[in-house]
């Protein structure tokens with residue numbers, strides 16, 4: 001190791017640091033070459049660039065570097081536009097690109113995979129939310145943008161993550177075979193792709209319309225409780241009423257059926273005789289939607 | 299050091315690069331293709347559809363893995379986690395071999411997601427040779443490396459690319475993937491003779507060939523993989539075939555991808571070269587038919603987007 005902490009002060013290391021800072025400079029190749037930070041690596045100016053990068057018969061050195069520089073942001077922006085297709089639609093290309101361009105400068109790609117490129121985009125938007133929106137009583141435009149980005153990133157994670165397609169998730173029949181007296185002590189293990197998330201807007205409806213090629217109008221605020229999962233390799237999303245969402249959340253967090261149902265029943269406004277049928281309907285629906293992998297009997 | 303032809307690997311015939319848009323066609327028709335090449339990074343982290351499709355295809359066809367993220371030439375440490383996943387995928391799909399590019403993709407832990415060129419110096423050669431040895435040990439198989447398309451040359455280079463590639467292969471005992479289109483692209487961009495390049499390579503180490511289309515911008519050519527193989531590239535392929543006695547040949551088509559059969563028929567044109575029976579088909583694209591493009595972006599990596607209801 002050298003004094004500046006770099007693995008080695010070799011010519012190769014220096015050349016790579018120099019080239020990367022030139023071709024990823026947000027203001028282009030010439031600004032990259034002249035940038036103070038770049039000149040601390042290799043002190044060469046544009047008029048002396050041929051000391052580092054040769055020209056060809058047809059093209060000067062700066063134009064040759066521009067092939068890489070032009071490609072760098074365009075390639076990454078294209079990936080982000082595809083991953084955040086609904087956010088891209090709602091903002092329009094120019095505004096989306098402006099946000100994405102700032103994001104790529106604040107958080108340049110570090111992973112070997114482009115799959116990680118958008119991982120911090122929702123957080124970046126949240127951290128750069130206008131102060132007046134943070135203080136607002138009702139969800140604002142920027143809240144909508146963050147919600148969309150969160151949803152689309154979740155879709156990517158669920159699409160690529162582990163699923164249940166090769167296994168056998170819990171079916172409604174499996175639940176029916178559990179002895180009644182065993183029910184309260186049971187714990188249900190969620191499938192690995194199950195996610196429960198709350199949004200200020202029904203962004204899932206907007207996103208679906210965009211992917212169908214429709215031109216949806218931006219949604220109005222509406223507290224939305226989504227359960228997300230994957231079946232047949234496609235990401236599925238369902239909005240649940242808040243009481244059902246909270247009971248499902250309690251089960252996912254490890255509560256026993258007795259605990260989760262008890263908490264729900266104590267808060268439910270349903271008349272007593274409707275509680276049991278409603279519980280049965282909910283559990284059967286969850287099992288039919290493959291939310292659970294297995295049941296742990298007491 | 300000498301080796302058996304193709305490092306002992308079989309000549310798999312004429313293959314196609316597996317792309318997401320062709321999944322439905324392949325799964326429905328199971329077309330008669332000799333073999334498929336996959337982009338390793340599109341599968342090594344997939345727990346969903348891409349991996350499921352690959353597993354089915356790997357049951358029926360030979361699979362070869364081609365990566366874009368090893369960054370063998372970088373001065374950053376090798377990504378051990380990446381290599382571990384690469385080896386696991388290679389074991390899982392029984393990959394014929396694992397290839398990447400003579401390049402670096404980033405440094406100081408920043409990744410450009412591009413295939414950036416090496417300076418061809420003694421220092422760079424030693425660096426790459428050392429790392430190839432390490433990677434081959436981790437993967438427990440010899441690495442195969444491809445000559446990249448490039449758009450700049452470095453003043454500090456002390457040898458031509460073909461000498462660097464030859465010495466790299468011989469000193470590290472790795473295999474070569476000769477991308478004939480890349481030889482053509484770089485020869486135009488750097489004013490060298492592509493035939494001289496091919497003649498200088500250690501042909502007994504050539505495990506595989508790539509063919510592809512490119513975009514001519516007048517002053518330079520960009521490796522876009524977005525069209526047919528042009529005549530001069532077929533001419534180079536003919537020489538490469540003669541020099542090697544034949545090796546597994548694959549067509550890359552990554553942008554404006556036509557239906558599967560069209561991609562497949564493009565690589566099957568190589569039969570005319572291999573069988574050595576006269577001129578290539580009528581559908582050839584002559585070099586002077588090419589219209590110049592204003593701008594072009596090389597896309598070394600394909601990006602897979604989520605499917606959602």
Ligand SMILES: [Fe+2]
Nearest residue numbers: 444477508550
């Ligand atoms: Fe290639």
